[in-house]
Amino acid sequence: MHTQINNRKPHMKKLISTASILSLIAVIAFILSPEVKAASVTSISTDATSYQSDEPILISWSYGSSSDARDGDWIGVYPDHHINDLPSGSEMWLWVQSLTQSYRAGVPDAAGGSVVFDKNGPVETGRQSWPLAAGKYRVFLIRNVAAPYAIVEMSDPFTVYDSQTQISIDQDAYFENDPIQISWSFADGIAQDGDWIAIYPENDGSTVLPRGSDLWIYALSGTQSYSAGIPPSHGSAVFGAGGVDESGQQSWPLPGGTYRAHILHPNYEAVASSSVFEVLGNVCPAAYEEVSASMHLAPSDADNVGRIAFSSCYKPSSQINDKLWRYLREDYCTDGQCVWAWLGDNMYMDSNNMDHKRNAYNAARNDQYYSSMGPIADPKIPVTGTWDDHDYAWNNMGKYYSCRQQSQNEFCHHFNVAESDPRHPSQGPNQQEGIYSSNLFNRPDGNPGGIHLINLDARYHCSPTSARYGPCEGTSSSMLGDTQWQWLENELNRPSDVKVISSGIQVLPPTHKANTNSFCAYDGPSGTFVQANNILGEGDDSFSGTSYESWGEMPQERLKLLRLVQKSIADGNALQVIFISGDQHWAEISFKDIPSIGDIPTVRVHEVTASGIDQRWNQIIPNPNRLKLRETDSGSECALPFTYRGVVYDDCTTVDHHTPWCYTVPDDTFGGRSWGNCLPASMYSNIVSSKKNICGDDASHVCTAQANFGGISVDWEEQSVTLSILTPHDESAPVAASVSFAL
Incomplete structure (x- = not known):
């Protein structure tokens, strides 16, 4: 207020009285006082996160304001899996105002209250489920309408443990890949050193179990790492994607069937067993949500294109602003001759439920920043691409995902694939199996044969890379499947200036050399796995790439791909071949000299990895094929x-x-x-690197930027190609790394 007065009428300053100043100081002191609390919100809570089955449970609640309370509000205890719909029949309940089940008594006090559920009350109607059975629960503040009831607020989950030796699961049935919550408790004197928790098929019985459980952990450590000692009286664990899985020996996801969870002594004797539960394999619930009206523009072979921009691993909720999309639109794709390619994990939804996937795709397109400045905004930038594991299925899954076709259909809706396209579900029994596709664009001047964008599908037909993802296929392992390999060979025989090949996972980083015998494609020290790396000059252990998923996990298939590319160049069907990839949550530029074979000379190919909107992975990751400013003999x-x-x-x-x-x-x-x-x-005389947002001293390994995207620009007048990594959130250095070379 003083500023406004002084700006408008300087002579009024003397009219402010001492009393006014003192009043203002008092107001400021009140505002800053630690006794002044933020605006209240409605809440409900329990006094602990776990209880024995007969232990009292103290519940407390309060309303944000008196207007939030309603006549007929009530408190109910339900199993945790009811958080989305509350049916009739709570475990325990009472009216908020009267703290009984007898009458409502009007609008509850906004200040809230508390009550204890235990064996002594409140049980006046005889309908309370005391004691609570072992399991996971929440307390809900509920509005008194017909079931399913409206939830006003709910507590954090709490667990009830039985005083008897017992093990339970949180649901009776699961879709494939749904997490499985297991809780257990020991009666006094029952637990032994080395007791463990395991899941077995139902037909294995419940007395003495055979060796080779599907999922297991030690009861003491909650892991597969043994540590001496007696387990505590109770515990819990979640088996699932990213769950207790550190040994790499878990059989996740469980195939369809019926199972039990067991507490086992070290001699495989079952101490306690859960009820039977079912995993609904090969079940793919259909999508019923409408496809969002906000749609991409698919590219056409008739488009004049001089630039390809791309990225992957898109988490809309992680974005902090629209800087990346604004830079794409206002600085990189400025001439209307640009295409955007998504390279996988185009949203995150590890599920068999197609409605969940559709909702995630809708949310990705409807995101406030993407819809206002991204390729989907007007004027639209054509969008194409491929997928990876977390939009296709779940982590590292390939051909054994049971909902491949249904997931492909949702991909087609998201990318606005034309009904006449062989990938589209409208093709019926003639629908292509897999989302691989291509566009052979015109040059910017309208002449044909410019950039040939080839989108590979390294998921639909991909053999398991390890036994965790399905039965190993040894030297028969395939990354693309026979039909797609033949299609790719045909595409590489089509003449163009530049071929850009997209893959959800990286191509050029070499095989990670630790524990190579764990890869399904490994066939011994003198087999084709090792030979493929030797042929590419990468047999030495110093040529070890990322430990994360890549083509290097099937070096036989990687060699096949590189030889096809080499032949395409040698046959005059391409001047340059550039791979683009995602997946890793970092960006980098790589190159590889493919050794000569017969009459086919050595050729150099490149790869740009762009991944992370907005995600990052601040780790030093080996890649001997990463582009360097200058390299030493070491x-x-x-x-x-x-x-x-x-x-x-x-x-x-x-x-x-x-x-x-x-x-x-x-x-x-x-x-x-x-x-x-x-x-x-x-051969490079113009490598550019800001050396910002990098890991270690690798100038083209961009790993700490808020987000990144990659770019390929072809200049036909200068006969050159430029590869770039863009980090628009760093306004002082939006080009993190780039390199140009002759077309």
Whole structure:
């Protein structure tokens, strides 16, 4: 107020009385006082997160304001799985105002109250379910309307444990990949050192179980890592995707069938067994939600295209603003000759339930930032792409996902695939199996044969990479399946200037060399798995790439892909081939020289990985094929620019050494382990790196940016190609890394 008065009428300042100033100080003091609380909200809670079955439960509640309370509001205890609909028949209940089951007594007091449920009350009607059976529950503040009841507020979950030795599951039936919550308790003196929890098929019985459970953990540690000691009186665990799975030996997801959970002594004797539960395999609940009216524009072969922009791993709720989409629209795709490609995890929904997937796809398109500035906004930027595990099925799944076709149908709705497209469900029995596709775009001047965008489907037909994802197929393992391989070979025989091949997972990082015998495709130290890496010059253990999923987990298939690409270039069907990929939650540029074979010469191919809207993975990840500014003979990247004896060097130098050298860690002291002899300069004379948002000193490994997308730009006048990693949230360096080379 003082500012307004002074700005308008400076002479009024003297009219403010001492009393007014004191009053203002009092108001400010009141506002800042720690005694002043934020606006109240309606809440309900219990006094603990776990109870024995006969232990009293104290429940407390309050309303945000008197207007929030209603005559007839009531408190009810329900099993936790009823959080979305409350049927008739709560375990325990009472009216809020009277704290009985007898009468409503008017509008409840907004200040709230509390009550104890136990064996002594409130049970005046004789209908309370005391004691509560072992399991997981919540307390609900409920509005008195017909069932299913309206939830005003609910507590955090709490668990009730039986004083007897007992094990229970949270549901009677699960869809494939639904998490399974298990709770157990021991009676006094029953627990033994080494007791464990396991799930077995129902027909294995419930006395002495055979070796080889589907899922198991130790009762003490809650893991598969043994630690000596007697388990506590009770515990719980969740088996599921990303659940107790650290050994890599869990059989997740459970196939369709009936099962029991057991508490077992070390000798496989069942101490207690749960009721039978069912996993509904091969069940794919249909979508009933309408497809959002906000739709993508699919690209056409008739489009004139000079740029491809792309990214993956899209979590709309993680975005903080529209900077990435605004930069895409206002700085990168400015000429109307651009296509956006999604590279998988285009939303996150690990489920067999197609309605869940449709809702997630709708939410991805309707997101406030994406719908206002992204490719879906007007004027639309054509959108195409592929998928990966978390939009297709769930983590690392391939051909054994039981809802492949239904998931493909939702993909087609999301990308607005034309009904005449072979991927579309309207094709009926002739529908293509898999979402692979291609577009051969015109050059920007309208001439044909420009950029050929080929979208691979590395999920629908992909063999398990490890036994966790289905039965291993050994040397018969396939990444694409026979039909798609033939289709790809045909596509690579179509002439174009540049072929851009999209894959949900990375192609060029080499095989991770630790525990290679755990890969399904591994066939021994002298087999085709090792031979494929040797042929590509990557047999040495120093050529070890990401431990996360990649084509390197099937090196035989990776070699097949690279040989087909090499032949396409040698046959004159492409001047350059560039892979684009997602999945990893970081961005990087890679290259690979494919060794000559027969009359086919060595060719160099590139890959741009772009992943994370808005996600990031701040870890140093090995990739010997990652693009480096300058490289030393040890494979390390030069830390350019570097300072030596007060002089700044932007490239390798021969000062005080007989051959060009550089620091690999910024330093001002020649010697030690922080330097190396430079290899000859590569074909690239214009690698650009902001060296911001990177992991370690790898200039093109962008891993800490708020979000990133990749770009491929072809300049036919200059006969050049530019690969870029863009990080628009960093306004001082939106181009994190780029490299150009001759077309």
